[in-house]
Amino acid sequence: MLQILNFSEYANDEEVSYLTTLLLYHLVERCGGSLQFTVEDVTQIRASLATKMVQIQLGNEVRLRIIDRVPELQ
Secondary structure, eight states, X not given: OOSEEEOOSSOOHHHXXXXXXXXXXXXXXXXXXXXXXXXHHHHHHHHHXXXXXXXXXXXXXXXXXXXXXXXXXX
C-alpha cells in the first residue's frame, strides 16, 4: 500500500523516499531540534493511512499535502 503518492516528473520513487527523509530532518530542525509524539499518536496516524495519504509535488518548490486516498489504492 502506497503511503506517498509521487506526482513528480522530476524524481522517481527512490528519490522521493530520500527526499522524504530530508524533509523529516528539516521539520525536526525547524521545531527546535526535537519532535515528540506518543504511541497513541502513531496508532491514530497509522489508522488514518487507510483513508489518507501524502501527496508530494516537486518543481521549483516541494509541496506536501495530506489527501484522501484514491479508491484504487485502498
